[in-house]
Amino acid sequence: MLRDSRRSLGSNASPAVRLELDAIEAALNRVDAGSYGLCVACGRDIGPERLAFLPATPHCLGCAAEIAHARGSRPPWSWATC
Numbered sequence: 161m162l163r164d165s166r167r168s169l170g171s172n173a174s175p176a177v178r179l180e181l182d183a184i185e186a187a188l189n190r191v192d193a194g195s196y197g198l199c200v201a202c203g204r205d206i207g208p209e210r211l212a213f214l215p216a217t218p219h220c221l222g223c224a225a226e227i228a229h230a231r232g233s234r235p236p237w238s239w240a241t242c
């Protein structure tokens with residue numbers, strides 16, 4: 161179902177949608193591998209609150225903040241407060 165979403169959307173999907181699909185597919189692969197919910201960078205628990213907010217995120221809050229900082233962008237959880 162979800163795994164077929166890329167095919168059914170084909171090449172009409174916008175880059176943002178394709179990025180989201182990539183993230184979801186990667187998350188599904190981590191479910192299969194038994195590593196879903198663990199940060200791919202540091203291996204720590206991502207945490208149920210963060211997963212509820214961002215189910216496909218591969219990074220814990222700390223690593224996501226580091227990555228966002230390295231990219232020079234604000235982390236997504238700051239959007240609501242700014």
Ligand SMILES: [Zn+2]
Nearest residue numbers: 199202220223
């Ligand atoms: Zn981490």
